[in-house]
Structure formats: structure tokens, C-alpha cells
Amino acid sequence: MKRYSMFAVAREGLNYHLGWGRAWRNPAPKKKYDVIIVGAGGHGLATAYYLGKNYGIRNVAIIEKGWLGGGNTGRNTTIIRSNYLQDPSAAIYEKARSLYETLSQDLNYNVMFSPRGLLMLAQTHHEVRGYRRTVYANNLQGVTTEWIGPERVKQIVPIMNIHGPRYPVLGALYQARGGTARHDAVAWGYARACSDMGMDIIQQCEVTGIRQVNGKVTGVDTTKGSIDCDKLGLVVAGHTSVLADMGGFRLPIESLALQALVSEPIKPCMDVVVMANTVHGYMSQSDKGEMVIGGGTDGFNNYTQRGSWHHVEETVRALVETFPMISRLKMLRQWGGIVDMTGDRSPILSKTPLGNCFVNCGWGTGGFKSIPGSGWAMAELMARGEPGPLTEEFSMYRFREGKFIDESVAAGVAH
Amino acid sequence: MLILECPCCGVKAEETELAPGGEAHLKRFGPGSSDADFDSYMFARANPKGVHFERWRHANGCGKWFLAARCTATLEVFGTYPAQTTEPPAELQAYIKSRRPEWEGYK
Numbered sequence: 001m002k003r004y005s006m007f008a009v010a011r012e013g014l015n016y017h018l019g020w021g022r023a024w025r026n027p028a029p030k031k032k033y034d035v036i037i038v039g040a041g042g043h044g045l046a047t048a049y050y051l052g053k054n055y056g057i058r059n060v061a062i063i064e065k066g067w068l069g070g071g072n073t074g075r076n077t078t079i080i081r082s083n084y085l086q087d088p089s090a091a092i093y094e095k096a097r098s099l100y101e102t103l104s105q106d107l108n109y110n111v112m113f114s115p116r117g118l119l120m121l122a123q124t125h126h127e128v129r130g131y132r133r134t135v136y137a138n139n140l141q142g143v144t145t146e147w148i149g150p151e152r153v154k155q156i157v158p159i160m161n162i163h164g165p166r167y168p169v170l171g172a173l174y175q176a177r178g179g180t181a182r183h184d185a186v187a188w189g190y191a192r193a194c195s196d197m198g199m200d201i202i203q204q205c206e207v208t209g210i211r212q213v214n215g216k217v218t219g220v221d222t223t224k225g226s227i228d229c230d231k232l233g234l235v236v237a238g239h240t241s242v243l244a245d246m247g248g249f250r251l252p253i254e255s256l257a258l259q260a261l262v263s264e265p266i267k268p269c270m271d272v273v274v275m276a277n278t279v280h281g282y283m284s285q286s287d288k289g290e291m292v293i294g295g296g297t298d299g300f301n302n303y304t305q306r307g308s309w310h311h312v313e314e315t316v317r318a319l320v321e322t323f324p325m326i327s328r329l330k331m332l333r334q335w336g337g338i339v340d341m342t343g344d345r346s347p348i349l350s351k352t353p354l355g356n357c358f359v360n361c362g363w364g365t366g367g368f369k370s371i372p373g374s375g376w377a378m379a380e381l382m383a384r385g386e387p388g389p390l391t392e393e394f395s396m397y398r399f400r401e402g403k404f405i406d407e408s409v410a411a412g413v414a415h
Numbered sequence: 416m417l418i419l420e421c422p423c424c425g426v427k428a429e430e431t432e433l434a435p436g437g438e439a440h441l442k443r444f445g446p447g448s449s450d451a452d453f454d455s456y457m458f459a460r461a462n463p464k465g466v467h468f469e470r471w472r473h474a475n476g477c478g479k480w481f482l483a484a485r486c487t488a489t490l491e492v493f494g495t496y497p498a499q500t501t502e503p504p505a506e507l508q509a510y511i512k513s514r515r516p517e518w519e520g521y522k
Contacts, residue, residue: 241462252458254437255487299435300417301487303464309416310431343458400454 001196004108023188024195029202032228033061035382036220037235038207038243040064042073042183042368043360044235045190045201046375047382049107052197054376055383060199061229063222065206069187072237075305075337076368077260077282077294079273081118081178083145085134086405088393089346090141093366095390096373100181103372109189111181112287117272118178119153121322123167124278131173145175159269164321167278180273180284186371210246216355217247232357233382238303238338240361249353251361252399253340256297257307258365259315261334263326265289279318280311283326291326293319297339297365307336339364346405349378350396351387358382359396422495424477436470438462439482440502464488466511466518468503471495484511 002008002021012019035051037044040062051057062068080100082093099106100113122128131147138145150162153172162169191201202224209221210232219228234243238255265288273284280296295315298307312334320327342348342362347370349360360378363370377390387395393405417430426432438460444452461467467487472480482500484493484507493514494507503511503521511518 239464241460242464245461245463250455250459250461252460254460254462255464300430300485301462301467301469302490303487304490308430397454399458400450 001192023192024201027200027202029061029063029200029205029222029224029227032219033200034059034229035231035233036060036227036229037062037233038220039071039234039236040068040187040191040201040203041071041235041237042069042187042190042371043237043363043374043378044233045187045194046371047233047235047360047378048194048199048375049190049197050376050379051383052194052199054379057383058197058199060194061227062194062199062201063205063207063220063227064201064203067203068191068201069184072337072339072367073183073187073371075260075335076183077284077292078180078183078368079118079178079275079282079284079294080113080181080369081175081273082143082369083118083120083134083138083173083175083178084407085137086346086407087137087141088405089407090138090143092347092373092377092390092394093370094141094143094373095376096370097177099372099376101177103181103186103189107189107193109185109192111185111189113179113181115177115179117156118175119156119272119274120173121153121169121274121276121278122171122173123169123276125170127278128170131171134173143175144177145173148172148174156272157270157274159323159325160274161322161324166321167276167318169322178273183368186368190375207243207246210243210354210357212247212354217357230356231382233360233378234357235360235378237340237361237363237367240340240359244352244359247352247354247357251348251359251396252342253348253362254301255303255338256300256341257302257304257336258295258297258339259307259311259334259336260292260294261312261331262286262293263291263329263331266291266329269325276318276322279315279322281315281319281322283319283323290332291329297341303338305336305338339367343399343408344404344406345408347374347394348396349374349381349387349391349394351381351385352396356385417490417492419471419483419492419495421473421476421479422481422497423473423479426473426476428473428476432473432475434472434474436472436480439468439470466493466515468521470498486515
């Protein structure tokens with residue numbers, strides 16, 4: 001792999017940029033690997049990367065039925081934040097956010113992390129109280145957030161109407177180091193680093209079965225033949241239940257469609273991320289100038305990557321009141337991703353009833369922001385075989401024990 | 416757009432009129448059951464990619480609960496039937512089988 005740098009650009013320029021080579025290899029699967037990760041999205045690739053980097057486990061295959069980064073990693077609104085109420089969530093999301101700070105340097109790949117600041121608007125008195133509580137919790141957890149009043153909000157986001165008749169802006173939870181990153185680059189950067197460590201990323205290879213002997217996993221059947229492994233990690237977001245069914249167990253997961261849309265590109269008008277949870281609307285401006293808008297999830301099980309029209313309508317209707325200037329924007333594209341929702345809206349990083357099979361799922365609508373932290377924690381779980389400090393609260397058995405990490409109540413909505 | 420015919424009032428309702436209620440035909444395990452059974456009933460879900468039986472309420476209509484058979488991979492609706500049943504009606508199962516020959520059948 002060629003290291004990317006200013007000097008490399010100059011050197012390759014002398015050769016008309018013909019000598020760069022591919023960023024990752026496209027190998028045929030070997031007969032056996034120490035570890036197989038199913039799912040080459042952000043989480044799967046990050047898991048493989050930290051297995052190699054932190055634990056020296058490099059005989060790893062990452063199997064992907066489509067193309068890498070082509071699932072939810074390529075279908076989100078790229079928001080990064082860690083202002084969660086519950087301690088275990090704040091710990092893992094803040095781990096992820098802090099890893100994002102240096103990810104471009106670590107991977108030698110520009111992921112365009114932009115800590116531009118993030119506002120969660122309080123538009124009802126309930127939210128004011130909830131977010132003030134979150135600020136206190138965050139301060140105890142070591143997550144830097146602050147509560148700001150409506151005048152300060154208006155100062156940060158001049159295009160906002162804070163006196164809306166239905167949903168006035170009463171203040172906001174402000175995380176100054178929250179922001180966005182280039183979603184594809186996160187997947188590509190991890191893929192390049194994994195391939196460089198000698199790991200095999202096998203694309204267009206669908207897992208059709210999980211082989212087991214005496215309750216322990218021995219390998220997977222795929223459309224490119226059977227592959228043996230010592231340990232298996234399922235990191236497939238929306239399709240987790242399908243894989244779990246092959247493994248012979250069920251999970252507290254339901255797959256729902258979550259939608260996003262982008263407008264035509266306009267001149268820079270908003271340099272922070274704004275989330276309005278009461279109305280299920282999230283908005284930021286991309287580097288291309290498009291306004292990127294996220295909405296709420298549908299209520300019914302769905303694997304189709306397209307959502308219901310009325311959610312788009314509700315999201316846009318609410319945002320137009322808060323941002324009157326977007327009322328004349330044309331929306332260019334709209335799409336859906338299949339998110340894996342748990343009952344308490346917190347992820348599952350866990351051992352499973354099947355031996356040597358581990359699962360990383362349930363990130364729901366919070367998948368992109370957590371990619372580095374999730375990979376870090378999942379690598380620890382898989383390398384040690386036992387949960388570490390970041391993962392012990394996120395067991396799939398927490399529901400049976402009543403130890404929910406209840407972010408659905410904390411956030412008031414899906415998040 | 417999802418359209419389900421309410422078997423109680425006969426209205427063809429589109430989804431803003433309806434409230435989804437999750438997986439249907441769950442066997443209830445209450446007090447006295449084992450932790451594993453209760454966990455399985457309360458939290459674990461089949462969440463299939465394909466034929467799915469689920470509960471719906473005609474919330475902005477007659478207000479009654481009913482059940483529906485739907486394909487989560489294509490959003491095709493196979494049919495709706497009353498909530499007062501313990502398993503999908505035989506003719507509905509036969510219809511689903513005709514539409515999805517690879518379907519393994521109910522339960």
C-alpha cells in the first residue's frame with residue numbers, strides 16, 4: 001500500500017498519477033481464517049481493523065454480500081455526537097467520537113471529520129428539563145456538552161426561526177466537538193488499512209448458512225463456497241435477524257426503514273448540525289452545499305430500503321417552520337436504510353447462544369457515529385472471548401435481567 | 416404506500432390511519448414461567464425477511480385490532496384477518512404458499 005502524503009502526491013504527479021494502485025485487494029476466499037466478520041460496513045471493517053491493530057489478529061476475512069460500505073454506512077446522515085444520558089452509552093459513543101478526532105491520521109486516509117458543533121433543540125418544556133439533565137450527566141461522564149439559551153442558538157444558527165408558533169426554540173443541548181464525517185471515506189479508510197494488514201475483504205459473497213459442531217461455530221457457507229473459521233462476528237445491522245436465524249437463535253431486534261433526503265446544493269448557510277427531536281428532523285449542510293435531512297423511522301418491519309412518504313412530509317413540514325428559508329429548496333434525492341432496532345434503543349455487543357459466535361447489532365439509528373468505538377469494543381470482545389468494560393452492559397441477555405440501557409426514554413425519540 | 420383492509424369495518428385504510436403493533440401470534444408466558452420463556456415471549460422477535468404476520472390497529476378508524484400477513488422484503492400484502500384467531504386462516508396460508516413457494520410455512 002502506498003502511503004498518502006503531500007510528498008506522495010508530488011511524486012506520483014511526476015508519473016501522471018498512474019502509479020497509485022488499488023486501495024484494497026479483491027482476493028478469492030481462503031479455506032480457513034482465524035476470524036470471519038460478516039458485513040463489510042463501517043462496523044465490520046472497524047472491528048477487523050482493531051482486531052489487527054490492538055490484538056495482532058490478522059488472519060481475518062470480512063465477507064460482504066454487496067459491496068463494502070454499501071449498506072447503512074452509505075445511507076446515513078453522517079452525524080457524530082456522544083451526548084447520551086446513560087453511562088454505558090456515553091462511554092462507547094464518546095470512545096467513538098474521540099477516535100474520530102484522529103481517525104484520518106490513524107488510517108492515513110482523510111475521513112473529513114468536521115467537529116463543527118451539534119445542537120439538539122429543546123422545543124417543549126419537557127425537552128428543556130430532559131436536556132439540562134443530560135448536560136449534568138454528560139459532565140459527570142466526561143463528555144463536554146453545555147446548555148445554551150435561545151439567543152445563543154440564534155447566534156450560532158442565524159437562519160433559524162426561534163419564535164415558531166407551534167415549536168418555539170427554548171434552548172439547546174450543545175456539543176461543540178460533535179459534527180460530521182465523510183461516510184464513504186470511513187469505510188474506505190478502514191478497508192484500505194485492513195487490506196494492508198493482510199486481511200481479505202471478500203465482496204459479493206453472501207452468507208447462506210452458519211456451520212456448527214457441538215454448539216460451536218466452525219465456519220460459514222457462502223455463495224463462494226464454504227469457509228472455516230475459529231471465531232465468527234455478525235456485524236450486519238438490518239439483516240442481523242436473518243443471520244441469527246441461520247445460527248439458530250433469536251434476538252430482540254426488529255428491522256425498520258429510516259429515511260433521509262438531500263436538497264439541491266446552496267451556498268453555505270449553516271455550519272453546525274441541528275437536531276430537532278420533537279419533530280423528528282435533523283439537518284446539516286454537506287461540503288457540496290446540499291442540506292442533508294434525516295427523518296423518523298417507520299413503525300413496521302421492512303427490509304426494502306424505502307420508507308413511507310408521510311414521514312418525509314412530516315419531517316419537512318416541521319423543519320420548514322424552524323428554518324423558513326428552506327421552504328423553496330428542491331429536494332434532490334430521498335432514500336431509506338434498514339435499521340436494527342432494540343427495545344431500549346441501545347446496541348447489542350454480545351456473546352450468543354452459539355459458541356465462538358459474537359454479534360454486534362442493534363445500533364438502530366445511531367450506527368454511523370459509533371463506528372470506531374463499536375469496532376474497538378467488538379474487537380476486544382472477540383479477541384478475549386469475554387466482554388470488556390465497554391461491552392459488558394450491552395449483552396443480549398440484559399433484557400432478561402431487566403438491565404435496560406434505556407435511551408428511548410432518554411432521547412424521547414429514536415436517535 | 417401501505418394499504419390494509421380492516422377486517423372489522425371493511426375500510427381499505429392507508430398507513431397513516433393505522434398503528435403497527437408488532438409480531439402476531441406470540442405465545443404469552445406470564446407469572447410462573449421460566450426466565451428464558453418470558454424473555455423469548457417479551458423481547459425476542461422472528462423479524463423475518465419475507466412472510467411476516469403482524470398486529471395492526473385501525474387507530475384513526477374503527478379503533479379495532481386486527482392481524483395482517485405481509486412480505487417484509489417486497490411490502491406485498493397477502494391479506495388481513497380478525498385478531499380473534501390463534502393462527503393464520505388455512506386459505507390465507509395456501510394463498511401465501513402460492514405466492515411464495517419457498518416459504519417454509521407457519522411456525
